[in-house]
Amino acid sequence: MxxxxxxxxxxxxxxxxxxxxxxxxxxxxxxxxxxxxxxxxxxxxxxxxxxxxxxxxxAQTADARPTEVIAFAGDPITVPMPGTCDWSLVNEQGDIIGEGRGRGVIDLPRLGVGYYDLHITGTQSGRCFVMVRPHRAPDLASKAHIDACWGTTGALYGLRSATNGGLGNYRDLGAVAATFGRAGAEFLGVNPLHALGWAMEEIISPYSPSHRGMFNIDHIAVEGGLGPTPDAGLIDYAGFRERHRAALEAQFKTRDRDAFADWCETCSDETRQFAEFEAISETHGHDFRTWPVALQMPGAVARKAAGKRAEFHLWLQYLADTQIDAAQRDACASGMALGLYLDLAVGPRPDGAEVWINANTIARGVTIGAPPDHLSPEGQSWALAAHAPGPLARAHYAPLRSMLRRLMAKCGVLRIDHALGLLRSYWLPDDGNPGGYITQPLDALLAVITIEAHQAGCLVVGEDLGLVPDGFRQAMNDAGLYSYAVWQFEANHLGEILPADTLPPYSLACFGTHDTPTLSGFWHGTDIDWWQRVGWLSSGDRAARHSQRAKQRASLRDVCAIPSAAQIGDIVDIIHGGLAQSPAALVSVQMDDVFGELEAQNLPGTINEHPNWRRRLSLPIDAMEQSAALLHISDVMSNARGAPAHQDETDHPKEVPA
Structure with a gap:
């Protein structure tokens, strides 16, 4: 070398x-x-x-003056400082809450949870960002006064109703949450609700957002509805959006101006900038990097270019914001202790509003991905932008703070997708060179997450699948973040699935996710057949994979005592029973598994080769409450996890004859 x-x-x-x-x-x-x-x-x-x-x-010579301090609420805080200086401490409201003179160190007063600016004048004048975090994020005991619970996860876009016209909406979300809440579930999880972008008509993946702190307008329920969901099993996004957007344009003309004005009084500058981005995109296209140079950043010129049309897009955020709030109220009114369980995607698209608004913190010339793993044997390029650690720290983590604050205000649980990104991110250079890992400021990111979770009273789940470095899960759990345990991945060195009683206690456990086959699909190996269909496996590779799946089935039969003659319905019941009896604090069952679906929602690593994000649930939402399937999963979960205090025999869903 x-x-x-x-x-x-x-x-x-x-x-x-x-x-x-x-x-x-x-x-x-x-x-x-x-x-x-x-x-x-x-x-x-x-x-x-x-x-x-x-x-x-x-230039790597370190500045002796610290620029960032992380402390626990109520603990003494000592900041080393070269020389003598005068200092003042300012809280988020701009109030001076302490000041003094330091010689070699600054002794700050004991502080409550929050963010503070330490202003220093002296030999090395400047500012130091102080993050005071709780020892732990909220947990089930502190939030809901229970030790264990269960809930369900499903695809919002795939819900069928009498009025949504083809795509599940926020009104459907509240209805399904209430239905499962009355059945004993404590949370309902859905795909990310991030904004995809008005002008980006090709994007349907909820994990490829324009801005993660804004909301998807495709799920807005319009006045009067759009008629029943079509019978087709797959969603026609283009056809739906044409009808849906026409209805939104018409409704805007008769909007409740007073309620909208009241909401606008509280909305952030970032929300207004997002609305301006959306308005400009209608003229210049979805990719701001191709816009006239003067419009490639927020400001007066962009505001003028957006014009009055920005009000329409701001109004759409108002509708989405208030309808999600209503869904959470419906969930909690049904008896759910946690309500909505939302998902934070890994990053935004490089062409979208989040990058446009936060250009100073974005890493240029790279996107986020993953090396080959059990989810995708070819590795993955997610085509998502990354916030660079240094610039993000210099911005006092403002993009992350505002995003978390907005999402956590809407839910009782937030799942952080690919939580390993809190420790390290796999970046793929745009020039075609191989990818590599970048260290992330774990302690600072955990501080921001726990501060925001504390202030919102929100549980946090970190999706810690994949190549997990030693000590990461412990650090995450110590901060109060729940692990994410997917039972089909919990195996020994021989590939045999482990018993459910080995699932981590401080975790949300499930059998599968939107990125894995359904339980029925897993049993039959439909994912393996799809891998061959898209060209990832030869015939010989397919046979080897099916042989390995047979070993997994055999190990599940062993650890779950599944009879050899059991049919798939019985197998699903037994596996759900195993989950329910596991030590995991939170257990989630997929709605697709509850209602007997076979095919998966997503095949990681594909875009058009598999009908990702298009599959509809077979059962309409107004038939769920009286379905035998919901009654059954309620009994399975309640028998093992205990019936919640809000449920008794009088409000238990009743089975009706077919």
Whole structure:
């Protein structure tokens, strides 16, 4: 290795770039020099020449003055400071709550949960961002005064109703939550509700948002409805959006101006900027990077270009915001202790509003992805933008704080997709070089998450699947974040699925997710057949995978005592019973499994090869409450987890003859 390459590696390591990583099978992958240069550039450091590398290494000399402090609420806080300085501490409201003079250290008063600015004048004047976090995020005991519960997860877009016209909406969300709440469920989880973008008509994946802090207008329930859901099993998004948007335009003309005006008094500048982005996109297209240069950032010019049309898009956010609130109220009124369980996607699209609004914190020239793993044998490129650690810290994590605050205000549980991104992110350079891992500021990100969760009274689940480094789960659990245990992935070194009593107690446990086959699909190997259909497996590979699945089925039969002659309905019941009896604090059953669906909602790594995000549930929502399937899952869960205090025999869903 040359001295130049060694200096490049030293610089990359100093800036948090992994020099190598081990894959799912234990094979070591070294990060090549071209990838190191691309990732350094994404972090804001040019390293194309030896001179640039030398200059960047020299600039690595640390400033002796801290720029960030993390402390626990109520604990003494001592900030080391070179020399003598005067200081003042300002809270989020702009009030000075402490001041003094420090010699070598600054002793701050004991503080409550929140964010503070420490202003320093002296030898090294500046500001220090102080994050005071709770010891733990809220948990079931503190939030709901229970030790264990169950809930369901499903695809909002796939709900059938008498009025939604083809795509599940926020009114349907409240109705289904109330139905499951009366059956004893304590939460209802759905796909991310992030805004996809008015002008980006091709995007249907809820995990490819334009902005994660704004809401999807496709799910707005319009006045008078759009008629019943079509019979077709797959959603026609283009046809639905044409009808739905025409109805929204008509409703805007007769809007409740007073209620909208009251809401506007409380909405953030970021929400207004999002509305301006949406208005401009109607003229210049979904990708702001192709807009006239003067419009490629928020500001007066963009505001003028958006014009009066921005009010329409602001009004859409008002409708989505208030309808989600109504759904949460319906969920809690039914007896749910937690209500809605929302999902935070990994990142936004590079062409969307979140990047446009937060350009100063976005890593350029890279997108987020994942190396090959059990979800996708080819690896994944998610085509999502990443916030760069350094710029995000200098912005005092404002994009993350505002996003979490907005989402947590709407739900009782928030799931952070790919929580490993709190520790490290896999970035793929746009220039085609292999990907590599970037260190993330775990302690600071956990501080922001726990502060926001504390203030909102919201539980947090970290989806910690994949290549999990030692100590990560413990750090997450210590901060009060629940792990995410997918039973079909909990296996020994032989690939045999472990008993349910080995599932982590401090977790949300489920058998499958939107990214895995349904329980019935798992049993029959439909995912393996799809992998061959899209060209990932040869005939021989397919046979080997089915052989491995047979071993998994055999291990489930063993640990769950499933009779050899059991039919799929009985097998599903027994597996759900095992989940219910597990030590996991929260247990989730997929709505697709409750109502007997076979095909999965998503096949990771595909876009059009599989009908991702298009499948509808077979049973309409107005038939759920009286269905034998709901009665049965309620009994299975309640028998093992205990009936909630809000449920008794008089409000138990009744089975009716077919």
């Amino acid at each position: 040359s001295d130049t390459d060694e200096s490049l590696r030293t610089l990359a390591q100093a800036q948090g770039i992994y020099l190598d990583f081990f894959d799912l099978h234990g094979a070591r992958h070294e990060t090549c020099p071209d990838t190191l240069r691309a990732l350094l550039k994404a972090l804001g450091t040019e390293a194309d020449s030896p001179a640039q590398v030398t200059e960047a290494l020299a």
